[in-house]
Amino acid sequence: MANTVIIGSQWGDEGKGKIVDMLAATSDVVVRFQGGNNAGHTIAVNGKQTILHTIPSGILHDGKTCLIGNGVVLDPFVFLQETDSLAENGLDVSPRRLGISHKTHLILPYHVALDRAREAYKAGGKIGTTGRGIGPCYEDKVSRIGLRASDLANPDLVRTKVRQALLEKNVLLQSLYKAEPLDPDKVIDQVLGIADRITPYLTDVSGVIQESMRMGKKILWEGAQGVHLDVDHGTYPFVTSSNTVSGCASTGTGVGPNNLDRIIGIAKAYTTRVGSGPFPTELNDATGDFLREQGHEFGATTGRPRRCGWLDAVILRESARLCGLTEIALTKIDVLRNLPVLKICVDYRYKGQRIEYPPQGENALAEVEPIYEELPGFSEDISTCKHFDGLPSNVQKYIQRLEALTQVRIAYVSVGPDREQTIIR
Numbered sequence: 001m002a003n004t005v006i007i008g009s010q011w012g013d014e015g016k017g018k019i020v021d022m023l024a025a026t027s028d029v030v031v032r033f034q035g036g037n038n039a040g041h042t043i044a045v046n047g048k049q050t051i052l053h054t055i056p057s058g059i060l061h062d063g064k065t066c067l068i069g070n071g072v073v074l075d076p077f078v079f080l081q082e083t084d085s086l087a088e089n090g091l092d093v094s095p096r097r098l099g100i101s102h103k104t105h106l107i108l109p110y111h112v113a114l115d116r117a118r119e120a121y122k123a124g125g126k127i128g129t130t131g132r133g134i135g136p137c138y139e140d141k142v143s144r145i146g147l148r149a150s151d152l153a154n155p156d157l158v159r160t161k162v163r164q165a166l167l168e169k170n171v172l173l174q175s176l177y178k179a180e181p182l183d184p185d186k187v188i189d190q191v192l193g194i195a196d197r198i199t200p201y202l203t204d205v206s207g208v209i210q211e212s213m214r215m216g217k218k219i220l221w222e223g224a225q226g227v228h229l230d231v232d233h234g235t236y237p238f239v240t241s242s243n244t245v246s247g248c249a250s251t252g253t254g255v256g257p258n259n260l261d262r263i264i265g266i267a268k269a270y271t272t273r274v275g276s277g278p279f280p281t282e283l284n285d286a287t288g289d290f291l292r293e294q295g296h297e298f299g300a301t302t303g304r305p306r307r308c309g310w311l312d313a314v315i316l317r318e319s320a321r322l323c324g325l326t327e328i329a330l331t332k333i334d335v336l337r338n339l340p341v342l343k344i345c346v347d348y349r350y351k352g353q354r355i356e357y358p359p360q361g362e363n364a365l366a367e368v369e370p371i372y373e374e375l376p377g378f379s380e381d382i383s384t385c386k387h388f389d390g391l392p393s394n395v396q397k398y399i400q401r402l403e404a405l406t407q408v409r410i411a412y413v414s415v416g417p418d419r420e421q422t423i424i425r
């Protein structure tokens with residue numbers, strides 16, 4: 001298997017965890033390159049479910065090296081909770097196989113407090129963030145006042161940075177958002193209290209990847225969220241604060257883009273979105289409820305019900321060109337069972353014109369009207385299908401139509417949550 005990047009090609013929650021877990025079996029190194037514990041990657045093995053927020057999904061495979069790149073924002077407290085819980089389940093989470101880039105920015109308690117206070121303060125226009133401090137942490141990175149993982153080895157630097165940060169943030173918290181200020185000494189004690197547990201994980205992530213590639217090992221980059229939540233290319237301002245497109249695999253781990261061989265976009269066979277923002281194919285009706293119930297569409301991180309709608313090929317076409325998708329892995333097609341008619345949005349109507357790609361401009365996507373094509377549904381149980389040819393012809397037609405609409409080959413079809421329930425074409 002070549003070096004591979006996995007990204008979500010819709011608004012997140014496409015089932016990346018399962019596909020990463022599957023491809024991890026034939027990779028040597030699994031690395032996260034953006035986002036933080038706003039992600040929730042659900043993996044089912046032998047019927048047992050694990051949700052990972054911070055640690056790469058490859059951790060469930062013995063002997064794989066798992067890395068957290070510089071593009072990630074890491075909540076060190078959540079990281080330790082996750083390592084503790086994985087260790088309790090008998091997994092090796094030692095620094096022998098798990099590493100954090102020296103350059104990874106840390107999510108601290110004041111980032112979480114600001115994220116929540118800011119969302120609570122907004123009367124309208126809420127983004128509906130996950131409240132994990134993601135945006136405020138990336139803000140500090142870009143403002144050049146962030147605390148990085150390597151700083152944990154330098155207590156004086158931690159003290160100086162936390163004090164300086166809180167000078168400004170406490171003014172915001174108290175005066176503007178009418179929230180409780182944070183005591184700098186307490187935050188410093190909290191951070192220094194875990195420093196010794198984090199510093200053994202500090203790793204030159206770029207160096208490890210380069211060296212692994214030199215030895216002929218295979219790298220898997222595990223994306224989080226989805227292309228249309230990208231801070232530049234997504235439905236701004238209703239986006240996350242990182243670049244979720246495939247190019248970030250390079251910048252977020254310190255590896256040249258020429259090393260990214262395969263770029264697999266994960267796409268759910270219908271569309272979901274959590275939080276606010278335009279969603280052209282959203283269904284606020286019984287079909288939307290059906291998808292939510294059958295697909296268990298409730299957030300893995302926040303438990304929020306997800307908004308559900310028909311498959312949107314325009315969104316996927318855009319992801320294909322923004323990320324250079326070489327393949328698509330189509331997930332949860334089994335959820336569509338028993339719907340008499342399946343609709344795919346093939347183009348949009350916008351200001352009287354038929355368009356093939358999303359329009360540019362803030363919230364322009366809220367003004368499009370989806371143009372649908374109808375395909376016949378299926379009622380057969382496909383959860384044990386092992387081959388494409390064994391799928392009912394209506395399912396095959398749906399998949400082939402999506403390939404034609406996106407001009408990207410559908411290389412994997414997932415027909416159930418378990419590792420084994422995947423058709424490889």
Ligand code: IMP
Nearest residue numbers: 012013038039128129130239240274275
């Ligand atoms: P944030 O990333 O917590 O700042 O949230 C910004 C937007 O991205 C909100 O609409 C969230 O619901 C959405 N979001 C963040 N992470 C995920 C994810 O892993 N899956 C789906 N939506 C997400």
